[in-house]
Every structure is written in structure tokens, then in C-alpha cells.
Amino acid sequence: MRRAYFKANWIAALLVAPQLLIIFVFFYWPASQALYWSLTLEQPWGGGNTWVGFENFRTLLSDAYYWNSVRVSFVFAIASTALAMSMALVLALFADRQLRGYKFFRVGMIWPYAIAAPAVGLAFRFVFNPHAGILSYINEVLPGFWDPTVNGTQAVIMVVVAGAWKSIAYNFIFFLAALQSIPRSLIEASAMDGAGPMRRMRDLQLPLIAPTFFFILVINITDSFTDSFGIVDVLTGGGPARATDLLVYKIYADGFRGFDYSGAAAQSVILMVLVMALTFVQFRYIERRVHYT
């Protein structure tokens, strides 16, 4: 690789400054504040804070509600990622078999990703409404069959579906682009070698899009931990009985409804570390296995 270099360092500094500033204002500063708060006890009505060390974390880790939230978050992350990725992959495989001008779809399909999470939540609130949504017809036949405001499992399903829907289109576009970038002659060579469409999918297409698959996996998992607040807030408010009390939601609820700033800060520090650790592990152990040559 050729390295560009600047004669004067101040030009380089000037060029990266805006980005550094943004990263500082929106990440390092709040993150360090959160870290500071998590190690102190903050008075809800102001009036200073006292240093307590790891006390906040200790309290948190002995809190059954917190562990419930961790469990629910993992269930949500795994389920919504699996659903979003598998649906997107199936759609992309079908589309790839027919499509040449996929660029047209790219624009149309990216929109859901651009919709804010609360809007998605709102849409699904109608879709899954036990009295007026699509499943309300079942309720007419079997009264009480579908009611996510009471049934915790159904509430989780609802949140998972809404969360997955938001990223299916995004994933689809990446999968389709990856599939379309596989040289046509490879597919033809395997057709000459006797492989049918299913076989080609398994032996060629899936292994060859592995790098994209990995990338999408990281994005989806990270997103489902950090970007699901709006959906939960609008759809379930964390209920019923904390069945959908995701970590991001709990931070908000504890901090701004419960006025436990220090506890919320500790939670966000843990979430931050968790997401970083997950990303690190994925890069370290999965990425290595998906690149050739």
C-alpha cells in the first residue's frame, strides 16, 4: 500500500480535527462521564456526589432484575439477529437467481433501515394489536390467544419481529450485493460440474459471501444491544412483568424514571464493555476464518 503523507503536520491535524471533535463530544466525553458517575453516588436532586468505588456495580450484579435484563437482551439479540439474517439471506438468494438490475431495489429496500426505531415500534403496535392488528382475527376465534400485553413470551416475539424487520432490508442489500459480486463463471463452472441450485448455494455462494455474513453479524448483534430502545419503549415499555426489559431500556428506565443515575451509569458502562467485548471476540475468532488466500 502506498502511504500518503503531508509535508506539514498541521494540515493532517486540521483534516482529522472535525472527526476527532465529534468523536470526543459524542463518545469519549459522555463515556468518561458515565464511568465517573458509575463510581460515585449521584444525588437525584443535585447536591454533589460521593465516591463509592465499585459499590454501584456490586449492587447491580446482585440484583435479580438486572440479570433478568441481561438474559432478555441476549435472547433478543440472538433471536432478532438470526431472524433478520436468515430472512434477508433467503430473500437475497432468491433475488440473485433472477435479478440483474438489483441497484433499483437497493434504494427501495434501504428505507426501513432509515426509519427511526420508535416509528417501527409504532407501526408494529398496530400490526400486533390484540384488538385491531392482524392477529386479532385469531382472537375472535380463540379469545385471548394473542395478547402481548399479558403474555411475556408473546411480547418478546413481538419485539424480536419488529427489531428484525428493521434490519432485514439492510441485511438483504448487503447479501444481495455480495451474491452479485460472485463471478458468474464460478456459478457456471459448478453447473458444468453437475451441481444443482441448492448444491451451488451450499458449496459456493454461502462460503463466498462469508466475509459479508460476518460483517452483517457484527452489525446486527451490536445493533440489537444498542439500538432497540425505541422499539421496546413504544411497543411494550419493558413489560409485561419485565419480559422485554432489555439492557438499553433498563438504563433509561432506571436513570430517568427511577432517578438512579449512578446505577444507570454503571449499567451503561457494562453494556459498553459488553458490546466492545462481543465485537472483539467476533473479529478475533470469526473473521479469521472467513478470508481466503
Next chain:
Amino acid sequence: MADISIRNVAKSYGKDSIMQGVNLEIRNREFVVILGPSGCGKSTLLRMIAGLEAITAGEIAIAGQVVNDLEPRQRGCAMVFQNYALYPHMTVAENIGYALKVAGVGRAERRAAVERVAQSVGLNEFLDRRPGQLSGGQRQRVAMARAIIREPRVFLFDEPLSNLDAKLRVQMRHEIRRIHNRIEATSVFVTHDQHEGMTLADRLVVMNKGTIEQVGTPEEIYDHPASVYVGGFIGSPAMNFLPGQVSAARAAVVLGDGQVLDLPRDVATAADGQLVQVGLRPEQLTIVAPGTAELQARVDFVEELGSGRLYHLLVEDLPLTVLSPDKHALRDGDAVGVTVRPDALHLFGAESGRRIDARGARVAAPQVVPA
């Protein structure tokens, strides 16, 4: 038995017709080379035989069975792609053995077959490498091995040697011919390199703009090109063309500047008065002292080739090249004579571009298969 019949095949993409009424009979175990300039439809024809491209009209039969609607894997063809199309995530051994794996051949048997084939193309040491870790020539051999291992009825090659250096190309050419003979397959080989085509082919098919210009042995095509196009395309340096008019009375063709080249009387009679192009191959002309031969010319410039010289002459204002092993001491502008062997004079209709023979008719036209 795997003869291939191509009957009245046409191909169009939407409204663009890129191939019209192609007829060709390829006999069992024959090595046929399809030759033509870039974009003339060689690959398309090959891919229609393979089943990778739909046939717009007409039909293709392999071993007597019409294959228009068969999937590639049902046609029993193996193909070597121009860019090799190796599976980048598989090792060389997996690449070569993939067809057998798909066919459900057991692991041990597969391994043995892969090793045997790899041996025959000299790839043993590389079986555990990925294609990305091979040189161009090695990749090309993997592509060959992958095709050979299936022992196909029909071998299809799409310019498989075009990415190799000159020496390796000759080597692989011999290897391909040897493999063809050994596994007794029918081979169709596409190239735009006439030298490669001439040396490999039992029969050559010369294509131009989606049609077949001529089919014949390399010798037939060299000695009796069916059209101006074939004459100019086959042979290097290229054939010279001089315009003229046939005169039966003088049993000759009269060139534009009034010079006269003798013709056999029957040819002259058959084509009396016709405007023609006279085709002369540079290597079949001889330079002699001025005034002692039928054709008078001037030296334009001379190119040294090492083994001989290429003399660029001018007949009036028209270029005429002569290839000769003799090193004449000539300077630019010198007057020379050129002798033309009677059997080296090719006559083509100026209008039609088709060859004119003793009967004034076309010879060696593309074979037409009765429907």
C-alpha cells in the same frame, strides 16, 4: 459416441441478433477449433453447446439427442473457462475433485482419481494450495484437471491459453492435444489465435460476425480460402489483395494499373469480365530482377525478421508484401519483379467477396445440413 450437430442455430439478446443460421457437424472424437475475431460469437456458440446460454432458434444435438432443453449437467460436457473460474475457497484437490463429489463418489476413490489426474498435468505438489497461491499456468492446469477428471464425452475450451506466456502456451497446446487423444473425447476449442487454431485443429471453423465463413481442415482453409475475409484472416503476414478485372480473351486478370497476371483458361472463361480481388500470399511470392517477371513493383521499405525479410512493395500505389528467406540487397525505391505461382493466385468476386474457381462458383462453402 459424441458427435455434435448444430442446426440452423441463431442467438439474439433482446432485439440484438448476434448469430444467424449457424450449421455445423462435429464428428465423434474430432478436434474442432472455432476461430474468429473478438466479438464474432465464438464464446456464445460454445456456451450454447454447454447449456450456459439459451438457444434462440434452431437446435443442437449431442450424440443424436437434442439438448436444447437440457441442463448443463445433463449434457456430459466439460468446459475450461477463459478465466479458469476456479473455486477460490477450495484447495486444488477440492477444485479438481468437485465434480466427483457432486456425483457422490466416495472419499477414497475421489482422492485416488484426483491424484491420478493431478499427476498427468503435473500438479501433485500443489494439491493442498488454494488457487490464489498458484501461478497463471498452474491455475490453467487445475482448470484442465477439473475438466479431465470427469472423462467427459465433449470437451469445451474457451480460449484457455490466452493468459499464458508463449512457451507455456505451446506446452499446454501439446498437452491438450495429448489429453484429447487419450480420453477419446470430442473437443471444441475456441481461440482468436490463428496459429493455435491451425496447429490444434482437425478441422477449423472460421467465424465472422455471427456466421460461419468456412469449415475445413487447416490446409484446405489455407490453400482455398472461401472468401476475402478468410483469406485475409488466415495466414501471417496477411494476404495481399489487388483489384482487377478478368479477361477471357487474354486468359488473365488485368490489374488496375494495366499489369496482367495469367489465369488458367477455364477460370478466365468462367469469370470473363468480372471485377475481382486478386489474393496473393506474401510467402508464396518471389522477388526477381525487374523486367523478368509478370508483376513489376517498387520497394517501399524492408523489415528484417532474422530468419528472412519482409519486403513491403508498392504496385502502383497499392501495398504488396513479400516474405522471403532470401536477403536481397535492395534499397527503398528500387524497382523489382515479382513472380506469382499460378496455384498461389486466389480470385475473389469484388462485390461478393466469395472465391471464384474454375466454374466461377463458390467452393468450400459452409456445409449445409439437410433439415
